[in-house]
Amino acid sequence: MGRSPLSADETGLKKGPWLPEEDGKLISYIHKHGHSSWSALPKLAGLNRCGKSCRLRWTNYLRPDIKRGKFSQEEEETILNLHAVLGNKWSMIASHLPGRTDNEIKNFWNTHLKKKLIQMGFDPMTHRPRTDDIFSSLSQLMSLSNLRGLVDLQQQVPFEDQQALQNLQGEMAKLQLLNYLLQAPHLAMSSSNNNNPNELSILNLLIKENYNTNNLPSLKTLEENLFSQNNSPIWSHEPPSLNQTMMPSHDPSPLGDDLVLNQASSSHEQEVAATGSVDWPDHLFDDSMFP
DNA sequence: AATAATGTCAACCGCCTAGAC
DNA sequence: GGTCTAGGCGGTTGACATTAT
Numbered sequence: 001m002g003r004s005p006l007s008a009d010e011t012g013l014k015k016g017p018w019l020p021e022e023d024g025k026l027i028s029y030i031h032k033h034g035h036s037s038w039s040a041l042p043k044l045a046g047l048n049r050c051g052k053s054c055r056l057r058w059t060n061y062l063r064p065d066i067k068r069g070k071f072s073q074e075e076e077e078t079i080l081n082l083h084a085v086l087g088n089k090w091s092m093i094a095s096h097l098p099g100r101t102d103n104e105i106k107n108f109w110n111t112h113l114k115k116k117l118i119q120m121g122f123d124p125m126t127h128r129p130r131t132d133d134i135f136s137s138l139s140q141l142m143s144l145s146n147l148r149g150l151v152d153l154q155q156q157v158p159f160e161d162q163q164a165l166q167n168l169q170g171e172m173a174k175l176q177l178l179n180y181l182l183q184a185p186h187l188a189m190s191s192s193n194n195n196n197p198n199e200l201s202i203l204n205l206l207i208k209e210n211y212n213t214n215n216l217p218s219l220k221t222l223e224e225n226l227f228s229q230n231n232s233p234i235w236s237h238e239p240p241s242l243n244q245t246m247m248p249s250h251d252p253s254p255l256g257d258d259l260v261l262n263q264a265s266s267s268h269e270q271e272v273a274a275t276g277s278v279d280w281p282d283h284l285f286d287d288s289m290f291p
Numbered sequence: 292a293a294t295a296a297t298g299t300c301a302a303c304c305g306c307c308t309a310g311a312c
Numbered sequence: 313g314g315t316c317t318a319g320g321c322g323g324t325t326g327a328c329a330t331t332a333t
Contacts, residue, residue: 039318091322102322107300
């Protein structure tokens, strides 16, 4: 823990971890005299430390009212709620948690809660659902699936492994489909607006009802169904090839900035907004697509 | 058992603000 | 109003602990 041991700065003041006897001197002095002046305290207490270091040691570690040990579920929820409102105002958050220091809360946030939120798909700063990670992860998987190695592998693996490889390719195809659907205009638009509460429900539904099943159409079939029918196209102009969906997530939509939403997608978005759920056009997933 | 990778958290650094002069 | 100083805060570091390989 802490810094380089027994080091001292140019003024000769000691830095680094505190020794038990230093703690003892600090505690003893504060019990007798209080800490009205941190700058004067070290000299008076017989410590070769700067006042700042003494204050930090006292407030973050030696203070008698400090609560030690794991954060309770209640404390965790309090921190999450307060952080959503206050942001990284650790001292303000700490003032709502008796016995906890701002430093402790900050550490707990950085080592636990932040990661937890990210894993749950939330932006730790805004506390809102994030889609960039989903796009990013998908695109990375897409890139992997596009590696020539997978194709080469198919020609090399023994017959008994072909089924496993086909399953892998099937999974990749599902990812491609999901990525493809996510980049449809109505979704692309919502991804630029983190305030859209429908993002998560759309993604959840996609994942739940499509990605996690084995009943997905082949990409080729999907592409044909998507673009051979002119009555209600999702895209307002020439659709991108499926290969175009393989670009990194941080790239703009494959359709570029001049993307224009057509009537169908607009009404679809309205439907999503109104119902919180998605009803995909039947022609995209008709029975003939499921072998 | 040895080594590497990852997690934890006390402590430091630098900046900001308020108050005194 | 300008300067100095102390106190406070948030970000970051790095030694140690734990877990994975």
